[in-house]
Amino acid sequence: MDREQQSNRFEGLARHTPARIGVGRTGTRPLTKELLKLRLDHAHAVDSVYGEVHAATLDEFNLFSVNTRFGDKENYLKRPDRGRLLADEAAIEITERCVHKPQVQIVVSDGLSAKAVDENLPDILPALIDSLAFNKLACGxxxxxxGGRVGCMDDIGRLLAPEVLVLLIGERPGLAAAASMSAYMCYQPRPGKKDSDRMVISNIHQRGTPPVEAGAHIGSILRKMIEQRISGVNLII
Structure with missing residues (x-):
C-alpha cells in the first residue's frame, strides 16, 4: 500500500470515529495542529470535571439541589467514598420534599462532568418522562x-425506598468526549447493593447514544426491571 492509499484509508476511518488515527507526525513529534487540538480537548475535559452545572438547567426542570459529603472538588476526586453518601442536611431535605416509595425515582448528578448535564439533560429528561408515561410508570x-458517585443511589434508596431508581450522571471525560452521560438503574436500591445489581446505558451524548433515544430506552428497561423484580446481570432484556 503506497502513502496516498494509506492516507485515504485513514481519512475514511476518521470520518466514523473521533479517535485520533492517521494524524501524522514530524519526526518524533505530532503535527502542531494536532498537538494544539489535543491540548484544547484536554482543557475541555478539565473544565467538565471542575465546572458547575448551570442553575438555569436545573431550574428548567424544577430540580432542587442537595450535596453529598464530598466537601470540595479536590476531595471529591481523592475520596470517591464521600460522593456515595448524602450530607446530613441533604438526607433531611430529600425526606421532607420527596414522594416516598415511588415507583420510579429519577436523580441527576454532575458526577465527573457538569457539562454532560448541561448538554444532555434538556433532551434526555423529557424523553425519559414521556417513556415512563408510555410504559405506565409513575415518577416520584x-x-x-x-458531587455524586454512582453509589449515592443506594443511600437515596435507603431514604425513599423506590421500586426502581435511575441516576443520570456525568461520566469521566475523555479527549474525544467531554460531555458524556451515563444512566445507572437499580431495582430497590439499598446499601449493600453490588455493581452487578445495576444496569447502565453509557456514552450518552450527541456523537454517541443520542440522549432522546437513551431516554426512551430507559423507560422500557425500568418496566422490565419492575416486571421481573430484579436488575443487573440477571435481568432478561
Whole structure:
C-alpha cells in the first residue's frame, strides 16, 4: 500500500470515529495542529470535571439541589467514598420534599462532568418522562445531587425506598468526549447493593447514544426491571 492509499484509508476511518488515527507526525513529534487540538480537548475535559452545572438547567426542570459529603472538588476526586453518601442536611431535605416509595425515582448528578448535564439533560429528561408515561410508570420527585458517585443511589434508596431508581450522571471525560452521560438503574436500591445489581446505558451524548433515544430506552428497561423484580446481570432484556 503506497502513502496516498494509506492516507485515504485513514481519512475514511476518521470520518466514523473521533479517535485520533492517521494524524501524522514530524519526526518524533505530532503535527502542531494536532498537538494544539489535543491540548484544547484536554482543557475541555478539565473544565467538565471542575465546572458547575448551570442553575438555569436545573431550574428548567424544577430540580432542587442537595450535596453529598464530598466537601470540595479536590476531595471529591481523592475520596470517591464521600460522593456515595448524602450530607446530613441533604438526607433531611430529600425526606421532607420527596414522594416516598415511588415507583420510579429519577436523580441527576454532575458526577465527573457538569457539562454532560448541561448538554444532555434538556433532551434526555423529557424523553425519559414521556417513556415512563408510555410504559405506565409513575415518577416520584426528581432532584439534583452535587458531587455524586454512582453509589449515592443506594443511600437515596435507603431514604425513599423506590421500586426502581435511575441516576443520570456525568461520566469521566475523555479527549474525544467531554460531555458524556451515563444512566445507572437499580431495582430497590439499598446499601449493600453490588455493581452487578445495576444496569447502565453509557456514552450518552450527541456523537454517541443520542440522549432522546437513551431516554426512551430507559423507560422500557425500568418496566422490565419492575416486571421481573430484579436488575443487573440477571435481568432478561
Amino acid at each position: 420527585t426528581s432532584f439534583f445531587v452535587r
